[in-house]
Amino acid sequence: GGAIKESTLGPVPSAGFAGVADGVRHAVISNVGATIRHRGVTSSAQTGEGQYQVVFDRDVRNCVYAATLGDESAAGAGNGQISVTSAAANVNGVRVVTRNSNGNNENRSFHLIVSC
16 A cells, blocks of 8 residues: 555546436325326325325336335424335335324325335
């Protein structure tokens, strides 16, 4: 390391999001199932009380899902619970269930990230 003349080194190029951006999809979904903001979402729908399906533009079965309760604007998310899993009937789909603090299904807006 001592033989390297640091003053002759240029900036190190950044990998940035090369290859990652194509594998990451995301959505902000309202409490009635409408897509507010997204990358790679083809549809979203409320399928029951506190139950939603978000469909992406590719097979997401082997991806990682992360979801959090969150308002589509700058308002606070409030208390509650959220769970996420693959949609059984659609390889491009993710199923999200939102609940209140008592564990009862309740319509809530949320943010979802899918990383493949």
